[in-house]
Amino acid sequence: MSFHVIRRSDTQPQPWKNGMGTTREIARFPTDAGNDDFLWRVSVAEVNSAAPFSTFPGIDRQIVLLEGDGFTMTLDGAREHALVVPFEPFAFSGEARVEVTMAGGATQDFNLMIRRAWGRGEVRALTQAGSHEPDPSCVLLYVARGTVTTIDGDLQAGDAWLPDRSPFELAEGSIVLLALAQPN
Template identity: 60%
Template sequence: MIIRLSDCPLQPWKNGLGSTREIAVHPACAGIDDFMWRVSIAEVDSAAPFSSFPGIDRQIALLDGNGFTMTLDDDRAHSLTTPFTPFAFAGEAKVAVTLVDGPTRDFNLMVRRARAQGELQCRDTPGSHRLAPDIVLVHCARGTVDTSEGQLHAGDAWLPGGTSITLAVGAVVLVVRITALS
């Protein structure tokens, strides 16, 4: 199933201090308190702190803009300034943000750590790529990507209904892998 970013309504962050677009959630129609995994794209236009998500493992990657510095639990800093490079952190961490220069958009993967493990990967090699069975979502971050259900453009996502994708020259995808825990 192809998901167009324009079809995902803007909604407030859990703490109400920013906005996001939920791209996909599992199980379908799960809420903020009962998802196994969730993918969203956040609009970060101020130095607002991130929402707290106890029990959730998070991964984030810069999509657009010059990025920001995250200060986690008042002592560990990470600069999220290189596009498409995932950074993992605990959802219960206290995260303060300092924008580098203007607003940004970032890709977010959240996984309930008691139920699953998740991984966010960046792929940018042109050509055909086989998808492992644990890949639950492909996000086109730049360029175009062909799938068995149609073409993705920057901002689009795909819940795989096939076994491969083809990246055009210059395309970048973020791939979400999920492994359920027994």
């Protein structure tokens, strides 16, 4: 097994920073960093109630609906965003106080966090089947749906890959999320 492949079964649920939900951390950099000193972090959260999000001062966040009906986010008591369309990233500040109103049942959400003083990042959804070269700033590829073939083996939904510069093959009907991070 390659150290570049992270299987969903290898990630364990852990409580949110505020203890009001659960997340499965996929990767962070540096790998030995804590919640207060990572440069970037990728996770998949379960949102199953109207619990507030944890705050992360100094962090820029992107969230992407993976499964479920989604929810409406109220940021700092004023601005609202309906996170109801799967695979469309939404960026917000880690300092924001975020309350949610569920649109239906539980959801799964992909999250990228970047330490603002270090750099910038974004999440891109890729749906075009065929061979692709990773963007040089891609730190993680997450299989949201379908199958991806890499030099390190086949990946299924819920698996992730820490890419080197080798190409990957996206199967027809598959969707991957590319987490991009680069220093300022």
